[in-house]
Amino acid sequence: MTNADEVRRAALPLTGPGDLGPLLERVGEARFVLIGEASHGTHDFYAWRAELTRRLIAEKGFGFVGVEGDWPDCERVNQSVTAGTDPFDALYSFQRWPTFMWANEEVVDFCRWLRDWNAERPPGERCGFHGLDVYSLWDSLRAVRHYAAAHLPERMEAVMEALYCFESHGHDPRQYGLAARLVPESCEEEVVSLLAAVSGTGGFGVRQNAEVVAGAERYYRAMVRGGPDSWNIRDVHMADTLDRLADHHEAKGVVWAHNTHIGDARATDMAAAGMTSLGQLARERHHEDVVLVGFGSHRGTVVAGDRWGGQHHVMRVPPARPASLEAFLHEALPEQDALFLVPPPGLRADWYDEPMGHRAIGVVYHPEQERWGNYVPTVVGRRYDAFLWLDETRAVHPLHGEPWGDTEPETYPTAM
The missing domain is CATH 3.40.1660.10 (EreA-like (biosynthetic domain))
Structure with missing residues (x-):
């Protein structure tokens, strides 16, 4: 045959x-x-x-x-x-x-x-319908800040330290990754404190946003080095998120x-x-x-x-x-x-x-x-x-063009 x-x-x-x-x-x-x-x-x-x-x-x-x-x-x-x-x-x-x-x-x-x-x-x-990806560093960080301001005022210091650390590199995650490569300073310690601050809180969404911030911080540091590390960080983050969702939804x-x-x-x-x-x-x-x-x-x-x-x-x-x-x-x-x-x-x-x-x-x-x-x-x-x-x-049917200028850098390999 x-x-x-x-x-x-x-x-x-x-x-x-x-x-x-x-x-x-x-x-x-x-x-x-x-x-x-x-x-x-x-x-x-x-x-x-x-x-x-x-x-x-x-x-x-x-x-x-x-x-x-x-x-x-x-x-x-x-x-x-x-x-x-x-x-x-x-x-x-x-x-x-x-x-x-x-x-x-x-x-x-x-x-x-x-x-x-x-x-x-x-x-x-x-x-439910949920996102697994790692790119939304700033949106997720702001979401954690808003939640903490309303529900965790006693833990706002750790949240704001992470925010200030990333702001010191501007609002472009690529610049953060480049800076972390050139100098030994990064926001990793602040992100660990951020995760600890929201750990055990009542909101699954805020904890997941904190996990996204942590994953994005690792991702952008790895991305500027090249090689497979950034791809692997992204897929491990998606796998971890999938497991957390399964536990959350039972x-x-x-x-x-x-x-x-x-x-x-x-x-x-x-x-x-x-x-x-x-x-x-x-x-x-x-x-x-x-x-x-x-x-x-x-x-x-x-x-x-x-x-x-x-x-x-x-x-x-x-x-x-x-x-x-x-x-x-x-x-x-x-x-x-x-x-x-x-x-x-x-x-x-x-x-x-x-x-x-x-x-x-x-x-x-x-x-x-x-x-x-x-x-x-x-x-x-x-x-x-x-x-x-x-x-x-045949092609998909988009709802609109690309009117906004906010983009994220491509991952490795190209654009998957």
């Missing part, structure tokens, strides 16, 4: 939400389902991820969604979906570039569904993030570069309680920018590079979408164990450079527990 025959036998139909049934069976009683995307700007990835998440919430009792977004921004969304207001305003207010990752029509549609779902349940049974959780985060780094060349991933960390911590779901496509359109902080626009995604995973699946299943389970029940699939380039498009994208970049060497059967193949995809 040729590999193409193996692909066709392993491929399950994927034409509508009802076809996700075998994947729900694969999830079983798992506590965490991490759902990826091959780009941050593709409608079809968001739409299928939302369909799967709806079914996980409605049929499997999952109690929160954690996304590759900032805690303060997503907390406003969480308040809207749990309090019954329209999440459009909360999503439209996202300001950190790239806003199109979450301020898009596809996320609005899902969050409106989540609001309606929650409206029929008591407060303790409502499904519930099972869904994660939305790029394939590069939710896939197991040990099945890629990331491991040789000294990098870990959220998916790897989740598997190491929770073993069979984790299901990792990847995405891929052959061609289509995507929203991205041609530089960090630049205006986003719709770009053409060219047909996949020869010998890549995407080209291989397209040749075996031309013009077809499919669901693959790992391993395919009762079937042989040697191609699952063969390393192939797997396309990864970030928020910064140059289609003309695909010949040299954008592909991560991957053993797909070890990187994921399931894979959704969408032969042709």
